[in-house]
Amino acid sequence: MTIALYALAFAALVLSFIKSKENTILSLKKAWKSFENILPQFLTILLVIGIMLSVLTPQQISMLIGSQSGWTGVFIAAVIGSVTLIPGFIAFPLAAALLNSGAGYMQIGAFVSTLMMVGIVTMPVEIKYFGKKAAVIRNSLALAFSFAVAFVMGVAM
Amino acid sequence: MKIFKKNIFLIIVLCLNLAALVLFPQTGIKSFEFTVKNFMNFLFMLTPVFICIGLMDVWIDRKAMIKLMGENSKSKGVLISFALGVVTAVPLYALLPIAGMLLKKGSKISNVLIFICSSASIRIPLLLFEVSYMGWKFTMIRFIVNFFIVFAIAIIIDKTLNEKDKKEIYDNAYKL
Incomplete structure (x- = not known):
C-alpha cells in the first residue's frame, strides 16, 4: 500500500513538473510547511506510543481480553484499542494472534474497531485540523459505536 | 517563550521519557528505541502523503x-x-x-x-x-x-x- 502511495506521489510530481516547474517547487514548499506545522504534535504522539509499547506486551493484552472476560474484557479491549496506534496490516495479524491465544470475538471486535477509529494519542493532531469540539465528539462517538460492533460480534459469531 | 507554550505537551512527554530513562533505564531505552523506529515509519508513510497534499494545494x-x-x-x-x-x-x-x-x-x-x-x-x-x-x-x-x-x-x-x-x-x- 505504501509503495502504491509512493508511485502515486511520484507520478503526480512528474506530471506536475512537466506542466509547470514553478508550481511544483511551490507545492513542495507548501508540503514542507504543512509538515513542519504538524511536526510537534507528531513527535508528542511518537513519544507517548514509545512509552506505552515499552510497558505493555501482547501476552499481557491477550490475558486481559479472553473470551470469558465479558463486557469487562470488551471495555479493556476498547481502552487498549483507543490508546494504541497500529496500522491495519499489522492490526489484523495481531488480532488473529490474540484470538488464537484465547481472546474472544466480542473483545477483538471492540479492539479492532477502536484501533482504527478512535485515536486518543492522535487527538492533538486531530484538534489542530478539526478543532476541539469536533475531535472530541468524533472520538467519543467512535468509541461508543465500537461497543455496538462488539455487541453485534458477540451475537453473530 | 511562545515556542515553549506552543509545544507544552511535547516538552512534558519528553521530560517523562527522560525521567524514565534515569529511573528505569531498561524501560526508558526501550521506549526511545520504539520512538526512533516509529519516527522512521511515520516519515516513510507521511512523505508521499505530504507531497500529494502540496500538489493538491497548488493544482x-x-x-x-x-x-x-x-x-x-x-x-x-x-x-x-x-x-x-x-x-x-x-x-x-x-x-x-x-x-x-x-x-x-x-x-x-x-x-x-x-x-x-x-x-x-x-x-x-x-x-x-x-x-x-x-x-x-x-x-x-x-x-x-x-x-x-x-x-x-x-x-x-x-x-x-x-x-x-x-x-x-x-x-x-x-x-x-
Whole structure:
C-alpha cells in the first residue's frame, strides 16, 4: 500500500513538473510547511506510543481480553484499542494472534474497531485540523459505536 | 517563550521519557528505541502523503472542489467522499492532513468527516487481507456495521457543530 502511495506521489510530481516547474517547487514548499506545522504534535504522539509499547506486551493484552472476560474484557479491549496506534496490516495479524491465544470475538471486535477509529494519542493532531469540539465528539462517538460492533460480534459469531 | 507554550505537551512527554530513562533505564531505552523506529515509519508513510497534499494545494481549483464536495454537492458529494475514503488505506494520522487540505479547498465538513471515518474503518485495499486473517464472517459483519456507523458519526457531528464552530474549522484549515 505504501509503495502504491509512493508511485502515486511520484507520478503526480512528474506530471506536475512537466506542466509547470514553478508550481511544483511551490507545492513542495507548501508540503514542507504543512509538515513542519504538524511536526510537534507528531513527535508528542511518537513519544507517548514509545512509552506505552515499552510497558505493555501482547501476552499481557491477550490475558486481559479472553473470551470469558465479558463486557469487562470488551471495555479493556476498547481502552487498549483507543490508546494504541497500529496500522491495519499489522492490526489484523495481531488480532488473529490474540484470538488464537484465547481472546474472544466480542473483545477483538471492540479492539479492532477502536484501533482504527478512535485515536486518543492522535487527538492533538486531530484538534489542530478539526478543532476541539469536533475531535472530541468524533472520538467519543467512535468509541461508543465500537461497543455496538462488539455487541453485534458477540451475537453473530 | 511562545515556542515553549506552543509545544507544552511535547516538552512534558519528553521530560517523562527522560525521567524514565534515569529511573528505569531498561524501560526508558526501550521506549526511545520504539520512538526512533516509529519516527522512521511515520516519515516513510507521511512523505508521499505530504507531497500529494502540496500538489493538491497548488493544482486543485477551489471552485471545482466546492462543486464536487462543497456545501451544495448533496448526494454526489457524499458519494465521492465515501468512495475516496474507502480506497484510501492510510493510518488516521496520515488521513488528517489530507482532510485538512479538503477543508481548505472548501469541502463540506460532513463530507470530510465521511471521508475520514470511512477511510478509518472500511478499507477496500485491506479487505482481502482482513478476510485472510479474520475470516469472511468477521470481515462482513464489520463492513456492514461500519457502513452505518460512518454516516451516523458524520451526521451527528454536523448537527452538533454550530455556525461559529464550522467557521473556526474553515479559518483554521486556511492557516495550515
